[in-house]
Amino acid sequence: MDHAKPLPAYLVQRYHGWKATQYAENSAWYQRLATEGQRPRAMVISCCDSRVHVTSIFGADQGEFFIHRNIANLVPPYEPDGNQHGTSAAVEYAVTALKVAHVIVLGHSQCGGVQGCLDMCEGRAPELEESSSFVGRWMDILRPGYEEVKDDPNMPTALEREAVIVSLRNLMTFPFVEEAVKAGKLSLHGLWTDIGEGGLECYDPKTKAFSPI
Template sequence: MRQASPLPSDLVARYRDWRATRYEEKRGRYAQLASEGQRPHAMVISCCDSRVTLPEMFGADPGEFFVHRNIASIVPPHDPGAQRHCTSAAVEYAVSVLQVPHVLVIGHSGCGGVQGCHDMCAGLAPALEAEGSMVGRWLDVLRPVYARTIDVDPALRLGAMERAGVLISLENLLSYRFVQAPVAAGRLRLHGLWTDIASGVLEEYDATSGTFVPL
């Protein structure tokens, strides 16, 4: 593979610093994980956005969270005809093999994926509408949130769509039989969260009130 290149020197320096400091502090924990395998407390589904720092916001140690990241924290609906579904496979592994007791879906402020979905639905993103756009086809899953937020103040709409996108993913999780059964039995709980990048505020969806409330 001739196109593979050496790591940039700053990344090499960061790795060496981590290896000499933070890794050394938890050397015993890493050795335990290597020999015993993982038993994460929860699965976290979050956005690829580099500003979303997970699982750091929960102060997690190695081995505590099974983390899957994708554009806009989307969980697609169950589709037995799909050839490849990375997110669906990750959820199946976490729930069926690792048997995590919790799945957290976390949206965030300023989400470019949600902005892209908004622009597609508003006719402002022809590149995403193109048949060959993989990003556009991924964001199609979020199209229902545009209709759900049609009456929201335009200044607040993107934030409303970000939160509604979390709910879409929670609904889609329940389209999988391997999620339905443990949820019905009380062995698995689903959680919807949204975080504001600037303030660090984390909101949780409250099913009783039907709203997101700060923790």
């Protein structure tokens, strides 16, 4: 691969700083993780957005969360059609191999992916309608959610929260997820965080609303 380049100097410097401090102070824990393997209690499905820092929000250490990130924290419906599905594979591994007790879908404010879906659904993003747009085709997962909240005056926040609900609904289309949930071995959770305020809200299926934690 002729196009691969050396790591930028500032990242090399940060690595050496981490190795000399955090790693050195917790090397026994890292060795234990390496030899005993991972046993995370929860899987978190969050957005790729660099402002969403899952481990910081929950004060988590290495080995606590099995984290999968994608555009707009979406889970597609169960479709074993032979195509490559990174998110579906991550869910399968977490539930069937790691046997996590919780799957958390974490949405967030000012989500660029959700804004793209909103623009696409309202005719302002023809480039996302192109069949060659990976982002557009991924955001098709959220189109049904847009139809549910399209008249909500609290856009795009309403659609950000709906993205969490759509993902929770789609998770239950996976047979192994449904089985684990019905057996009481797995629980699903929907969260939405406000980046600027540091707030965290949880979805309550009884009230069909998000409430502050």
